Amino acid sequence: MIHTIFRKKSFYNISSGSTKTIGILLVVFISIVGLTIFQDFLESIRSGSFFYFSESILFKSIWFLFIPILGVLSIILKNQNLYTFGKTISLILAPIFIHLALLTFVFIFLSVLFYNGRYDIYKILTYTLANDLYKLVLVYSIFVIAHRYLSYRITDIVSLDNKSYISKIIIGNGKNNTVVKVNDIYQITAETPYISIQLNDKKYLHTETLKSMSTQLDNKVFVRVHKSSIINLDKVVSLKSRLNGDYDITLKNGAEIRLSRNYVADFKSKLKLTHQVTT
Numbered sequence: 512m513i514h515t516i517f518r519k520k521s522f523y524n525i526s527s528g529s530t531k532t533i534g535i536l537l538v539v540f541i542s543i544v545g546l547t548i549f550q551d552f553l554e555s556i557r558s559g560s561f562f563y564f565s566e567s568i569l570f571k572s573i574w575f576l577f578i579p580i581l582g583v584l585s586i587i588l589k590n591q592n593l594y595t596f597g598k599t600i601s602l603i604l605a606p607i608f609i610h611l612a613l614l615t616f617v618f619i620f621l622s623v624l625f626y627n628g629r630y631d632i633y634k635i636l637t638y639t640l641a642n643d644l645y646k647l648v649l650v651y652s653i654f655v656i657a658h659r660y661l662s663y664r665i666t667d668i669v670s671l672d673n674k675s676y677i678s679k680i681i682i683g684n685g686k687n688n689t690v691v692k693v694n695d696i697y698q699i700t701a702e703t704p705y706i707s708i709q710l711n712d713k714k715y716l717h718t719e720t721l722k723s724m725s726t727q728l729d730n731k732v733f734v735r736v737h738k739s740s741i742i743n744l745d746k747v748v749s750l751k752s753r754l755n756g757d758y759d760i761t762l763k764n765g766a767e768i769r770l771s772r773n774y775v776a777d778f779k780s781k782l783k784l785t786h787q788v789t790t
Contacts, residue, residue: 533582540574547571569625572617573610573643577650580606580613584651588658603655607647614639676729680708682715689715697746697762699724701739711764734781736760736770744781 548567555562584606591602618635680696682689691708698709705716706724717724725733725741735741742760751759756772770778 533578533585536581537578540577544568544571544574569618569621570638572621573614573639573646576610576613576617580610581650581654584654585658588655599655599659603648603651606651610647610651611636611639677727680717682708682717684715691715693728694743694745696733696743697764697766698743698768699733699741709766731781734774734778736768736774736778738771738773740768742768747782 548564548571551567552562584602588602591598615632615635619632676693678693680691680693682691691710695710696708697711698707699721700707700709701721702716704718706719706721708715708717721739721741725735728741732744733741734744742762746762746764747760748763749761750770751761753759756775758770758775760768760770762768
């Protein structure tokens with residue numbers, strides 16, 4: 512089986528999307544409030560009791576407080592590095608206590624304003640702790656932990672993208688030095704105690720190890736195909752299976768290199784990131 516290789520571009524698009532996330536949560540929380548109010552209505556029908564919309568929405572006010580608190584929390588998290596377990600826990604517990612305090616204030620205020628003060632602090636707190644504490648713990652824990660995970664992921668990706676690689680290699684040959692552009696390299700092979708750097712129609716011996724050289728080159732372009740060989744993916748023309756797990760790689764200069772079965776998986780994964788393959 513022969514595969515012809517065509518170059519295609521790939522890139523990362525990284526965005527925190529905090530505003531969009533809060534907007535989505537707003538829709539989710541409003542939907543939850545609507546569903547739970549409807550649930551109260553159905554329960555009143557089942558039990559044959561009266562349904563009071565104002566009282567039902569009062570006990571759903573816990574959901575409305577999530578939006579402003581999560582909005583402030585997202586701003587705080589942008590300026591925090593959650594490297595320690597203690598800091599992560601504190602940023603989960605703090606909004607929970609603030610939420611409980613604000614919820615108590617809202618309950619008392621609305622109770623005095625609309626219900627002649629028939630809901631006291633004790634009733635409010637005991638009801639909230641008994642019925643809603645798990646909601647607070649879940650929402651704030653997921654929000655903070657998700658932020659921590661995504662922050663690490665974005666940092667790792669940015670670090671990889673910003674890593675600098677060499678663009679030229681200076682090869683010494685007695686009194687003369689030859690500058691080789693990395694983009695012109697087709698293949699690098701080990702020839703102990705040297706490495707052989709092969710261009711289109713030239714070959715140079717360089718005093719470097721294959722392992723050391725591989726760390727200086729972009730590993731999305733220069734890929735190991737054998738324990739003693741690295742090739743430039745940009746120079747690959749086709750792959751031909753040997754039907755035994757190995758492949759023959761043909762380069763643009765007509766050279767054929769064996770792709771060892773031990774490196775096939777890594778080679779193909781790198782190939783998918785940078786090339787489009789057609790059979």
